Amino acid sequence: MTETAEKSTVRGTFSRRLFAGGAAAAALGTIGLAPAASAAAPQGSVRRAGAGGEVKHLKLYMEKLADGQLGYGLEKGKATIPGPLIELIEGDTLHIEVTNTLDVAASLHVHGVDYDTASDGTKTNRSHIEPGGTRTYTWRTHRPGRRKDGTWRPGSAGYWHYHDHVVGTEHGTGGIRKGLYGPVVVRREGDILPDPDRQFTIVFNDMTINNLPKGPDFKATIGDRVEIIMITHGEYYHTFHVHGHRWADNRTGLLEGPEDPSRIVDNKITGPADSFGFQFLAGEGVGAGAWMYHCHVQSHSDMGMAGMLLIAKPDGTIPGHDGHH
Amino acid sequence: MTETAEKSTVRGTFSRRLFAGGAAAAALGTIGLAPAASAAAPQGSVRRAGAGGEVKHLKLYMEKLADGQLGYGLEKGKATIPGPLIELIEGDTLHIEVTNTLDVAASLHVHGVDYDTASDGTKTNRSHIEPGGTRTYTWRTHRPGRRKDGTWRPGSAGYWHYHDHVVGTEHGTGGIRKGLYGPVVVRREGDILPDPDRQFTIVFNDMTINNLPKGPDFKATIGDRVEIIMITHGEYYHTFHVHGHRWADNRTGLLEGPEDPSRIVDNKITGPADSFGFQFLAGEGVGAGAWMYHCHVQSHSDMGMAGMLLIAKPDGTIPGHDGHH
Amino acid sequence: MTETAEKSTVRGTFSRRLFAGGAAAAALGTIGLAPAASAAAPQGSVRRAGAGGEVKHLKLYMEKLADGQLGYGLEKGKATIPGPLIELIEGDTLHIEVTNTLDVAASLHVHGVDYDTASDGTKTNRSHIEPGGTRTYTWRTHRPGRRKDGTWRPGSAGYWHYHDHVVGTEHGTGGIRKGLYGPVVVRREGDILPDPDRQFTIVFNDMTINNLPKGPDFKATIGDRVEIIMITHGEYYHTFHVHGHRWADNRTGLLEGPEDPSRIVDNKITGPADSFGFQFLAGEGVGAGAWMYHCHVQSHSDMGMAGMLLIAKPDGTIPGHDGHH
Numbered sequence: 021m022t023e024t025a026e027k028s029t030v031r032g033t034f035s036r037r038l039f040a041g042g043a044a045a046a047a048l049g050t051i052g053l054a055p056a057a058s059a060a061a062p063q064g065s066v067r068r069a070g071a072g073g074e075v076k077h078l079k080l081y082m083e084k085l086a087d088g089q090l091g092y093g094l095e096k097g098k099a100t101i102p103g104p105l106i107e108l109i110e111g112d113t114l115h116i117e118v119t120n121t122l123d124v125a126a127s128l129h130v131h132g133v134d135y136d137t138a139s140d141g142t143k144t145n146r147s148h149i150e151p152g153g154t155r156t157y158t159w160r161t162h163r164p165g166r167r168k169d170g171t172w173r174p175g176s177a178g179y180w181h182y183h184d185h186v187v188g189t190e191h192g193t194g195g196i197r198k199g200l201y202g203p204v205v206v207r208r209e210g211d212i213l214p215d216p217d218r219q220f221t222i223v224f225n226d227m228t229i230n231n232l233p234k235g236p237d238f239k240a241t242i243g244d245r246v247e248i249i250m251i252t253h254g255e256y257y258h259t260f261h262v263h264g265h266r267w268a269d270n271r272t273g274l275l276e277g278p279e280d281p282s283r284i285v286d287n288k289i290t291g292p293a294d295s296f297g298f299q300f301l302a303g304e305g306v307g308a309g310a311w312m313y314h315c316h317v318q319s320h321s322d323m324g325m326a327g328m329l330l331i332a333k334p335d336g337t338i339p340g341h342d343g344h345h
Numbered sequence: 346m347t348e349t350a351e352k353s354t355v356r357g358t359f360s361r362r363l364f365a366g367g368a369a370a371a372a373l374g375t376i377g378l379a380p381a382a383s384a385a386a387p388q389g390s391v392r393r394a395g396a397g398g399e400v401k402h403l404k405l406y407m408e409k410l411a412d413g414q415l416g417y418g419l420e421k422g423k424a425t426i427p428g429p430l431i432e433l434i435e436g437d438t439l440h441i442e443v444t445n446t447l448d449v450a451a452s453l454h455v456h457g458v459d460y461d462t463a464s465d466g467t468k469t470n471r472s473h474i475e476p477g478g479t480r481t482y483t484w485r486t487h488r489p490g491r492r493k494d495g496t497w498r499p500g501s502a503g504y505w506h507y508h509d510h511v512v513g514t515e516h517g518t519g520g521i522r523k524g525l526y527g528p529v530v531v532r533r534e535g536d537i538l539p540d541p542d543r544q545f546t547i548v549f550n551d552m553t554i555n556n557l558p559k560g561p562d563f564k565a566t567i568g569d570r571v572e573i574i575m576i577t578h579g580e581y582y583h584t585f586h587v588h589g590h591r592w593a594d595n596r597t598g599l600l601e602g603p604e605d606p607s608r609i610v611d612n613k614i615t616g617p618a619d620s621f622g623f624q625f626l627a628g629e630g631v632g633a634g635a636w637m638y639h640c641h642v643q644s645h646s647d648m649g650m651a652g653m654l655l656i657a658k659p660d661g662t663i664p665g666h667d668g669h670h
Numbered sequence: 671m672t673e674t675a676e677k678s679t680v681r682g683t684f685s686r687r688l689f690a691g692g693a694a695a696a697a698l699g700t701i702g703l704a705p706a707a708s709a710a711a712p713q714g715s716v717r718r719a720g721a722g723g724e725v726k727h728l729k730l731y732m733e734k735l736a737d738g739q740l741g742y743g744l745e746k747g748k749a750t751i752p753g754p755l756i757e758l759i760e761g762d763t764l765h766i767e768v769t770n771t772l773d774v775a776a777s778l779h780v781h782g783v784d785y786d787t788a789s790d791g792t793k794t795n796r797s798h799i800e801p802g803g804t805r806t807y808t809w810r811t812h813r814p815g816r817r818k819d820g821t822w823r824p825g826s827a828g829y830w831h832y833h834d835h836v837v838g839t840e841h842g843t844g845g846i847r848k849g850l851y852g853p854v855v856v857r858r859e860g861d862i863l864p865d866p867d868r869q870f871t872i873v874f875n876d877m878t879i880n881n882l883p884k885g886p887d888f889k890a891t892i893g894d895r896v897e898i899i900m901i902t903h904g905e906y907y908h909t910f911h912v913h914g915h916r917w918a919d920n921r922t923g924l925l926e927g928p929e930d931p932s933r934i935v936d937n938k939i940t941g942p943a944d945s946f947g948f949q950f951l952a953g954e955g956v957g958a959g960a961w962m963y964h965c966h967v968q969s970h971s972d973m974g975m976a977g978m979l980l981i982a983k984p985d986g987t988i989p990g991h992d993g994h995h
Contacts, residue, residue: 131936137960140913142913145960145990164925169715191964191976193971197968291967292966
C-alpha cells in the first residue's frame with residue numbers, strides 16, 4: 021500500500037499519529053480530538069468526494085490491548101477501540117491483509133459493501149483467521165446504475181461498519197463485546213466531506229460507549245463541519261440523542277434540497293449492528309458550548325452513556341465549561 | 346404575551362378551558378376531548394400554516410399534582426400530563442418564563458428547536474431552576490434555506506417535545522417518570538393544519554400512556570382531520586399501532602404526492618425521546634367505530650398500554666360502542 | 671373462489687402443494703423452497719404488477735398443528751406457520767371466509783388495508799369467531815389519489831401482515847405466540863414482481879424464527895429476484911441482518927432511481943407488529959454461496975435466531991456448503 025492510498029482510505033490516521041499519542045487517546049480510539057488545526061472550508065465552498073474506482077491495500081492487526089480488551093489497528097501495537105475509520109468511494113476495491121495476533125480464531129466481517137463468501141469473516145464460510153495467521157479480505161464497492169432489466173441498482177454508499185464474527189460464538193459475541201469493531205464510510209462521488217479531524221465514531225456497545233464506562237468528549241470549533249458515525253453493538257437497544265444539533269434520517273444525514281421528505285431528528289432508536297451517520301456545522305444557530313450527547317434510555321444515560329460535544333469559540337474557549345480544555 | 350399570541354402558540358388552551366374542565370380531563374392532559382364543536386374544513390379546502398417570524402411569550406409552571414405526579418401548566422394550579430401542546434411556525438421565537446413551584450430543582454429541555462446553552466435545561470449548563478425560582482428559556486426556529494457554502498440547511502419543522510432534565514438525576518429521570526413532559530409542533534409555512542380540538546398527544550412513558558395505567562380514549566367525528574403527536578419516554582422500547590388508520594413515516598406523517606417514497610405504516614418502533622406525528626381523516630375508508638390504539642409489544646398492551654380512538658358518526662353515535670359516549 | 675383468483679391472490683399456493691409436500695415443509699410454512707423451477711425474467715425485462723380492482727374470495731382455517739402450535743391454512747389440515755402469503759393489488763377487495771376449528775375463540779386481524787370494525791378481529795368489536803364458527807372478513811384496498819380537499823391520499827400498497835387478536839388475551843398474545851400469523855403484500859400497479867417460488871417470509875416471534883427454534887434455510891439460484899417479507903411479533907425487539915445483500919429502507923425495499931433519498935441498509939431494528947419487505951437479485955455482486963441471515967442482537971443469534979440463504983450456481987451447487995443441498 022502506498023502512503024498516498026493510506027491517506028485517502030483511512031482518514032484520521034495521520035491526525036491520530038500526530039495529535040492523539042498516548043494510552044488514553046489510543047484506548048479511546050477516536051479521531052481528531054486535538055482542538056488545533058481546524059480546517060473549515062471557506063465560505064462559498066465545500067469539499068466533495070471525487071470519483072472512486074481505485075484499488076487500495078491496507079493492513080489490519082487484531083490485538084489484545086493492555087487492559088485485556090481487543091482492537092483492530094493499522095500498525096502492530098496501535099490497536100484502538102473503535103478500530104480505524106476506513107473510507108472508500110463508490111467504485112473502489114480494498115484488499116485488507118489482516119493479521120490475527122490473538123490466541124483465538126477471529127475474523128473481519130463487514131456490512132454494506134460487496135464481498136465473496138471468502139471475505140465473509142464467518143466460520144461457516146471458513147473465512148476466519150486462526151491464531152497467528154494472516155488472511156486478505158477483499159471489499160468491493162459499486163456505483164448506482166441501471167441494470168439490463170431496467171431496474172435501478174443502488175450504490176454502496178453508506179455509513180457501515182466492520183466487526184469480528186468468530187470470537188466467543190459463531191456470531192462474534194465475545195469479540196464484539198471486547199472491542200473488535202470499527203467504522204466504514206463509503207462515499208458517493210460528490211458527497212460532502214467533513215472537515216479533517218472532525219470525524220467522531222460513537223459506538224453504543226452494550227452499556228458502554230466505545231467500550232468506555234463513560235462516553236468520551238469530542239472537541240470542535242464553531243462552524244466546523246463535524247461528522248458523527250454512530251454504530252450500535254451488543255444486547256440492548258438505545259436511543260442516540262445530541263443536544264442542540266439535528267440531522268436528516270437518510271443516507272447522508274443531510275438534505276440536498278427542499279424536495280427531500282426525510283425527517284429531521286435529534287434522537288433515533290438503534291439496535292445492534294445498526295449504523296448511521298450525519299454531518300452538522302458545530303454550533304450552527306445555537307453557539308459554542310458544552311453540548312451533551314447521550315443515550316436517551318434514562319437508566320442508560322444515568323449509568324454513564326453520555327459524553328460532551330465541546331464546541332469552542334474561534335479563540336478556543338468553551339463558554340460555561342471549566343473542565344476538559 | 347397577548348391573548349392573540351397565546352391562541353396561536355398554544356393550540357387547545359381555550360378548548361381545554363371551555364370544554365374539558367374537571368379533574369379527570371386535567372389529569373389526562375389531553376386536548377379537545379369534547380365531541381362538540383367539530384370544525385372540519387369544507388370540501389375543496391384545507392387549512393394551512395401561515396408565515397412564521399413572530400416573537401412570542403409564554404408562561405409555564407412546574408407543579409406537583411394532587412396525586413403526587415408532576416406537570417407543566419400554562420397557569421398556576423392547571424398543570425397537566427402531558428404538558429400543554431406548544432405550536433410554532435418556522436421563523437418564530439418563543440420566550441418561555443418558567444416558574445418552578447416544586448421543592449427540588451427542575452428544568453425545561455426541548456428537542457428540535459434552536460437554543461443557546463443558557464436554555465439547555467441542564468445542570469451542566471447551569472440552566473436549571475432552583476425551587477421557587479423563575480427562568481426564561483428562549484427557543485428559536487428557522488426556515489430551511491441554502492447556506493453560503495451552497496449546502497442546504499434543514500428547517501426546524503417537526504414533531505418535537507420538551508421535558509425536565511434535572512429532577513432525580515442529571516438526565517431528569519425522576520421528573521420524566523412523574524410527568525414532566527409535553528409536545529412541541531413546529532410547522533413549515535404551508536403545512537396542513539388539523540382540525541381544532543382534534544390534536545391528541547400520546548406519550549408512552551415506561552409502562553404507562555400519559556402516566557395513566559390505562560390508555561385514555563380520544564373522540565373525533567368521522568371526517569375530522571385528526572393529528573396524533575406520539576412521544577416515548579423512560580426505559581422501554583415500544584411499538585405504536587392504530588387500528589384502521591395509517592400514516593407516512595416522514596416529517597409530517599403525510600404524503601404530498603406520488604413522488605414521496607416514504608413508507609406508509611400503521612405500526613412503528615419507538616424508544617425514549619423519539620417523537621413523531623401524523624394526521625388522518627377519522628374513519629376514512631373504514632367508517633365510524635371504536636378503533637384501538639395500543640403498544641404492540643404483547644405484554645405491554647396486555648398490561649394496559651391500549652386505548653380507544655372513538656370515531657362518531659355525524660349524529661354522535663359510535664357504532665358497536667356502548668361505553669363512553 | 672375460482673381457481674384463477676386463488677392463483678393470483680395466494681402466491682405460492684401451488685408451489686407449496688407441488689414442491690414442498692411433507693410435514694417438515696408444512697410446519698416450516700414457507701414458500702418455494704424447491705431449488706427447481708427457477709423462472710428468472712430474461713434480461714431486459716422484469717415482471718410488474720397489473721391493475722387491481724378485482725373482488726376475490728378466499729377460505730382460511732385456523733387449526734391446531736400436530737405439535738400443539740396453531741396456524742392458518744388455505745385448506746383443512748394444511749395450516750402452516752407462518753400462514754399463507756396473501757397478495758393483493760391496490761383496488762382489490764378480498765372476502766376471507768375464516769373457519770375456527772380451535773376449541774377457543776380466535777380471530778383474523780390485519781394491518782395496512784381497509785376494513786370496517788366488523789372485520790377488525792377484536793372482541794371489542796365483536797368480530798372474533800367462536801370455536802367451530804365461521805366468519806367472513808372483508809379487506810379493501812385503494813389506489814393513491816388526490817382528495818377533494820386537495821390533499822394526497824396514500825394507497826394501500828405495502829408489506830403487511832395478519833394475526834389473531836383474541837387467543838389468550840384481548841390482544842391475541844397466546845394466538846400469536848403459538849403461530850397464528852401470516853404475511854400480506856399489497857402491490858401498486860407497476861410494482862416489480864419477484865420470481866415465482868422466491869418469496870420467503872421470516873417472522874421473528876419472541877426468540878424463534880417462524881416458531882422454529884432455529885431459523886429455516888431458504889434456497890435460490892444466483893440471479894433470482896428474491897423477495898423477503900419480514901415480520902416481528904411477541905415481546906422483544908430484534909435487528910434483522912442479511913450477509914452480502916442490502917435493501918432500501920422504503921415502501922418496496924427498492925430504489926426506482928437516483929432521486930430516492932432512502933437509506934440502503936443491511937440491518938434494521940424492528941419490534942412487534944413491524945413489517946417490511948424487499949427484493950434483491952440473489953448473489954448480485956457477491957456470488958453464490960451460503961449467506962447467513964440472523965437477528966443481530968448477539969444473544970438472540972447465539973441462541974438460534976439465524977438461518978441460511980443458500981444461493982446456488984446455475985448448476986445447482988452451493989460453493990462451500992456441504993449441508994442442505
